[in-house]
Amino acid sequence: MFIRPFGSTSDKATSEIHINNLQQIATENNWFLHRSVLTIISDNGPDWKTDIMANIYNFGRFWEENKLDALIWVSYAPGNSRYNPIERMFSHxxxxxxxxxxxxxxxxxxxxxxxxxxxxxxxxYWHTKKYDKFKIDCRPVFSVNGNSFDGHQELKDTLTKSSIKHIMNEENDNIRFNLQLYLRHCVRSSYYVSFIKCTDSTCVHCSRHPVRAKKTIGLLRSCGNYLPWPQMTLHKYHYDTFLQRTHALLAGESNAVPDQQLPSGPTKHCSACKLPYIFLSKADEERHMMWIHQSNVTSNNKRKHLSSSRSQSIYQPKQRKTRTRELSPEY
Incomplete structure (x- = not known):
């Protein structure tokens, strides 16, 4: 069990700080020497929210740089954080x-x-103590330590903008390419984000790093490249267990699309992405379409412009030609 406390009067916890801590822990303990699948349970705070594209970018980079077969990042819904094992550890x-x-x-x-x-x-008081038979590894994160991923706020501001001029700027070419790579392997919903290797032989990442956890990835691929999604039973507000859903999917049942059976109603997802990508707001949809599918957006805009110009040329009423009276030479 690892704890990385830090104290600051100005800096707030961000996804880049969490990624930095995870990277240090993984490197020191050789996590990914024999492991290639990582699951993260978060509290869905501002530094973990799935509606911030900078957070998705940082975790996508963590998935890519560590050559993980799958990175699954989930959180509990509001009011259910008491089930989080980390929350329970705080009392101890x-x-x-x-x-x-x-x-x-x-x-x-x-x-x-x-x-x-x-x-x-x-x-x-915390280091080398035990909690539920797990030894606590507590190491403070000092203010002088630099983060592996710098410029979180700048990255966040960059990904917030959705103008085509800003997105197609040469300075953002690397960010745009990486983001498109990550989201081609990403499934996102309100409380779930995952990055899983694909089977595309032309993929610049997955073709160079074969899958190691074949059984786990095989299960995820049979479920549509994401976890077995909760399915409401005949009893209202009662859901099948994870094992029940897994056995049902292995028996041939299709996996449910994320966030389509919520009590508040189904949510909108991207029709251009191969994997389910849920939009959490209208602004989120506009940013996603511009950063990921800007070619489709520009082509649609051109079509609209052409259609509008054609309609104007077709339906524009003919103006009556009026003859202007010219002065006679004698005048």
Whole structure:
């Protein structure tokens, strides 16, 4: 069990910070030496929300750079975070520091350095302790440590814009290419995002890195390249278990499209993507279509322009020619 506490008065937790911590933990413990599938359970906070394209970009980059067969990122719906095992662990961590007072070191004039010293003291109460037979590996993240992925806010601002001039700018060529690569392997819904290797022989990523977890990826591909989706039974608000859905899909039943059986009604998904990609807002749809399918958008705009010009030429009423009276030479 790994804990990476950090303290800051200005910086907020972002997906790039989480990716940096995950990368360090994975490298130090050789996670991906014999593993190629990773599942992340998050609390769906602002730094984990699936409607922020910068978060999807960062996790897509993590999936690509570690050559994972599948990266599955899920979260609990609002009101159900109590089922999150990490949330349950917080009570145990709080008990370990009960009645503990950690003072700032006055020898440091900078508040960030004082917070770093407090993290060192906090680490003494958590590191090497056990929770549910798991040994706790607690290492503070100091303010002086740089992130592996810099410029999260700049990336977020870049992906928020949807003008064709901004997207087709040469400075954004690399971002646009990577984002299109990630979303060709991405399934997104309100509380689920996954990146899974494809079977396309022309794919610049998957063709060079064959699948290692063949049984797991085989199951996911038989389900439509995403997890068995919850299916409501005849009883209202009751869903089949994961194993029940898995056995049903292996028996030949088709997997449900994400977010199409919500009590609030089905959600709109991208018709141009091969994998289900759910739109969470109208602005999200416009950004997605411009960044990923800008060729289709521009061609549709041209068609609309041509059709409108043709209609104007067809239905434009003929103007009556009026003869202008010319002055006689004698005048």
């Amino acid at each position: 961590l709080t008990d370990l520091i009960a009645n503990v007072i950690i003072d700032f070191d006055p020898t440091f004039s900078n508040i960030n350095h004082q917070l770093d010293s407090a993290l060192i003291e906090l680490n003494k």
